Amino acid sequence: MRHAEQIMALALVAFSLFLMWKSSELPIGWVSGKGPGGGAFPFWLSLGMLVASGVIFWRARRRVTPQSRDENSFMGYSTFRLFVVSAGAIFVMFLGTHFVGAYVMIPLFLAFYMRFLGGHSWVVIAPIALLAPIVTFFFFEIGMKVFLPKGVTEPLFYPLYSMFF
Amino acid sequence: MDGFAVAFEPLNLAMMMLGCLMGLFIGAIPGLGSVNGVAILLPITFFVPPTSAVIFLAAIYYGAMYGGAISSIMLGIPGASTAVATTFDGRPMAIKGLADRALIAAAIASFVGGTISVIYFTLFAPPLANFALRFGSTEEFALMVLAFATFIGLGGDDIPKTIFMILFGLVLSSVGLDIISGHPRLIFFDLPGFYKGISFIVLAIGIYGIGEMLWTLEQAQGKVEIAKHTFGIKRGVETLKMLWRRSKLNMFLSSTLGYFVGILPAAGATPGSLMAYGMARSMAKNPEEYGRGNVNGVVAPEAANNAASTGSLLPMLTLGIPGSPTTAILLGGMIIWGLEPGPLLFSQHPEFVWGLIASLYAANLFTVILNLSLIPVFIWILRTPFTILAPIIFVLCFVGGFAPASSMHDVWLILIFGVVGYLMRKLDYPMAPLVLAIVLGPLAEKSFRQTMIAEHGDMTIFLTRPISLICLIAALGLIIYPLYLVRQRRKAKLNMEAPKS
């Protein structure tokens, strides 16, 4: 935890510097008679972020905050596994959506997650994983007119559209 | 009274009920708030008379306000920016197993907020419209300072981390286009998706829907559900009695505050709900309980945001300018229906205005009944094993995050914010200041720079305009008071520890 606190503070210092650099693409000073320039607001606020993250780092070194006194590891094995599997599965779902579309990836994701992390039986998983895309389709596409990305499966939906519209 | 006759015509009544029900669901789904709900369902209204149409959309607006509280309390994911303040105490209550109490409190407070604001609307609409006109960018900026002042103390005791998160949120809010100079700024890696900026919805779904959910999963390891959730009529009646005893003054004041902030153009319900929360806490005998599951911390923002949503209809109807993004769409609707918003609307189309007001009232009553009767269903959902609920929420976050802008760019941002948010959450960085700053940031920057251009860089204007001065003084008070409390708490802690050493 102690190391994580310091690493995070350093990462935020670096990120603040990046934001300052990026903001300075527009004028950051006081334009005479017009008030602050377009880059001023993000620039000076990022400077504030830099100072704040510097103070956070300093306090972490000095062991002022409870996190910086905590010698336990930041993530135990089981937490780490949970984090990596969850975030990883979401990542794969998003990535796959670009190619085969949301309606293939959503049931796959649900089934994987419930089986791998939850250990539920297929009797529980199958109805949820199969109903989810159907409910999503009717609620979002037919009801709310929000069309999810479908990738290569797009032509499969044409007949459905001509049926419902 | 004629308004009620309009509101209770069968078609209008049916439209109102349908609207409330749909609004409730739309509001409860992370990502879909009243803005998207109203925008998406606008086409349905092309086929009915204007009064029924606006009743339908206003019912969605109202229903979504209630719905937002449901996901805030149950899942800790605010469905809309107006419901962020509800998570502060609503979520801790749910974790303690008091979800039913929080839900009842939210429903009742919303009802009271809605009722009081409809009364204000009926009695004082024209003079208040003039007040809204006097509100220029100078006053707007002062109001934003006041809203920011309520942040102090929201973030717990680690002040550098709170300040960092506020600033971070403000910088994120400036991504996109600088409207004053018309130049794009902070377009990271030249990705075109950044031109539209980073919306509250994307950040909130990432932070709460993914980040907070991961954190909850971590806490819940091995356990099937987070806390025991029960519900019964007896508990419900007890809660009502408790609300009457402890929250009646709070409800009244929060509704009044919310309504007045709501009528100010451009402010809307988010600052209203925040200020009400800040006010309730600073007036409480036990402010340290806030943020840990105090029922008044749910009551204040919920009463205020419903009152404000009625309030923001006033500038829309009388000035033709929207008090919130949702009313902007309603305004578009009015033009489609062939009505001209503006000072003459009240005299030229009274049946429209008063029909709308009366149906708001009816919608309010209907939603509170609907909401209370659905509480057992919500509790049942909370009892679902977490390893089933979590992936469904992740999928909802995906679809809900995609919906507002139809953009995969936003979906990826949600994952990034979720992962970073989770890691920061573990290190006790407060999240609420971050997501609120992204809502208020653009308003604050814009109004400040507009004033500076108009006044040629003369800052004293903020002190010479009366409304602005009052807001700034109130802000100063709000900043000093919590700092004083933190000091007091530190002293108390030191005194406790002293004898031991």
Add this chain to the structure above:
Amino acid sequence: MKFAKTIFLGTFLTLALILTSLGNIAKADWQPQRPIEFVIMAGQGGGADRLARFIQSIIETHDLSPQPVIPINKGGGSGAEALRYLKDSAGNPHIVMATLNSYYTTPLRNPGLGVNIEEFTPIARLAEDTFILWVNSETDIMSVDDYVTAVKAAGSEDWIMGGTGTGQEDSLVTGMLQTAYGFEVTYVPYSGGGTVAKNLIGNHVNSTVNNPSEQMGFYEAGQSRPLAALTPERIPAFPDVPTFAELGHPELVYFMQRSVVAPGGIEADVQAFYRDLFEKVYASDEWKEYCSSKALQCAWLVGDELQSYFTSERDKHEEMLRAAGEIE
């Protein structure tokens, strides 16, 4: 799981095959097969958004399209987001975009966007929106002469012109007025035409260049006063308001075009489908009523003429932006 998925996909595919074969029998000209995305170059609630949703309402109520037309706001970066989206969707027949004048100015101001509007497919121009110079009716400014005197007396520091953003239409018009009459004003940008109008009535700004539709409510209530129109001829809805041309400044003419374009690389029959669709919108009574009540000029233009109109307007805007010092 594999088993369940195979069944799911299998059913789906069979269903799809049957239905497509049924659909193909009746197919003649190009028809949309999925809902049409109607991209709006501005955010929710603005003037362009309202107009697009109004067009959608005409299409829906008259059942003009076999598939629904869905408005999607991509207003980021003054329409940069929408333009880039259209460019990246080249060849997609299910997208059209409602344009305004940022169609010219945004690519000029952001060369990095890589958008050339000549690559897009023109569909139709539906209207041209007009501009009028407005003051608050509490002032005793009755004419453009009074106005010029008042501005010069106040000096550039103390005369505030409200608008919707540097590089936007009203800022260009403000620049034109300054050149024509030789005065200077302080230009303050607000977030939308409606907010600008409200700030005029609340006396937070001294004058504005609004579209008539944005001031209509206040005008009818007698709270704002039109001084002169930036049109070649008087606007029918404002018969008593002179044009700048009558007052000796024929160069002070400026319109906001309201058109529809599609991505580049679409088939001719797709273009024809959309042209027919919007022609029906244009011919509807609702559209005519909208034009006259909001003081827009209905101005139909299609095909190559529209494309050359776009390029000549873009060149004009390039001049104006250069004169304003916005681009090099």
